[in-house]
Amino acid sequence: MAFPRAPQNVAAGDVILEARGVCVGFGTKMVLENLDLDVYRGEVLGFVGGSGTGKSVLMRTILGLTPMKAGRISVFGQDLKEATIAERTAIERRWGVLFQQGALFSSLTVRQNIQFPMREHLKLSQRLQDELALLKIEMVGLPRDAADKFPSELSGGMIKRAALARSLALDPDLLFLDEPTSGLDPIGAAEFDQLIYKLKETLGLTVYMVTHDLDSLHTVCDRIAVLGERRVLVTGSIDDMMACEQPWVKSYFRGARALRRA
Ligand SMILES: Nc1ncnc2c1ncn2[C@@H]1O[C@H](COP(=O)(O)OP(=O)(O)OP(=O)(O)O)[C@@H](O)[C@H]1O
Ligand SMILES: [Mg+2]
Numbered sequence: 001m002a003f004p005r006a007p008q009n010v011a012a013g014d015v016i017l018e019a020r021g022v023c024v025g026f027g028t029k030m031v032l033e034n035l036d037l038d039v040y041r042g043e044v045l046g047f048v049g050g051s052g053t054g055k056s057v058l059m060r061t062i063l064g065l066t067p068m069k070a071g072r073i074s075v076f077g078q079d080l081k082e083a084t085i086a087e088r089t090a091i092e093r094r095w096g097v098l099f100q101q102g103a104l105f106s107s108l109t110v111r112q113n114i115q116f117p118m119r120e121h122l123k124l125s126q127r128l129q130d131e132l133a134l135l136k137i138e139m140v141g142l143p144r145d146a147a148d149k150f151p152s153e154l155s156g157g158m159i160k161r162a163a164l165a166r167s168l169a170l171d172p173d174l175l176f177l178d179e180p181t182s183g184l185d186p187i188g189a190a191e192f193d194q195l196i197y198k199l200k201e202t203l204g205l206t207v208y209m210v211t212h213d214l215d216s217l218h219t220v221c222d223r224i225a226v227l228g229e230r231r232v233l234v235t236g237s238i239d240d241m242m243a244c245e246q247p248w249v250k251s252y253f254r255g256a257r258a259l260r261r262a
Contacts, residue, residue: 049227096167
């Protein structure tokens with residue numbers, strides 16, 4: 001079942017993230033060249049592309065973890081290169097991140113993992129932090145007793161949920177998710193999709209989601225951006241993707257794997 005979608009014709013003022021002419025490379029190898037991308041407020045943007053095309057590199061570049069050779073990225077209307085340290089910190093407080101690898105600190109319990117960004121950014125009493133951590137744990141559908149467990153004591157699906165709870169620690173406006181459903185069975189993945197959709201609806205989140213999961217793209221994403229040839233090749237709705245004749249898009253959305261899904 002597909003969820004209702006956000007309007008496609010949003011006003012320009014609703015752009016929450018704008019990337020222009022982004023170039024990123026390692027040594028002489030360019031991974032991204034002249035990449036442009038807009039993310040609109042309140043949407044779930046699904047970001048797809050072949051393995052190794054640079055989806056994680058782009059996310060890390062937006063987050064300031066990988067340097068750009070050229071280009072400009074603005075988030076919440078603020079150019080990230082021109083931001084002062086205080087402005088940068090304020091922006092970081094407004095986004096949450098779930099990385100593709102190393103989702104949680106293995107030496108910390110779930111509660112301590114969730115409180116980690118709170119300690120960095122907020123001055124709250126331990127009691128309030130404990131209450132907030134429990135709230136996030138419930139929000140992502142984990143049992144309360146997961147709070148005192150270490151990541152090694154959790155299933156893969158629970159780890160994803162706990163990592164999501166940590167990414168929600170600071171009540172972000174914008175959530176970055178890199179392959180959140182990879183490694184989950186189809187039912188677990190569908191439940192996770194429903195959770196993302198519910199969070200978007202109830203918290204008004206904007207979600208930037210790198211994914212290979214065709215079900216997620218069909219059910220939870222309002223818009224899809226396709227990375228290829230070192231840039232964003234096409235953007236549009238799932239219907240646009242299904243009608244697209246670009247060879248990679250066609251084989252991805254209408255190829256053998258897509259047909260098995262139907
Ligand atoms: N720190 C780095 N140093 C050198 N090369 C890197 C670095 N990080 C990424 N790369 C290279 O950049 C390219 C894009 O990698 P990236 O991890 O972004 O791919 P991806 O699209 O996320 O793939 P996947 O779908 O498999 O996660 C790859 O060729 C990768 O080897
Ligand atoms: Mg990746």
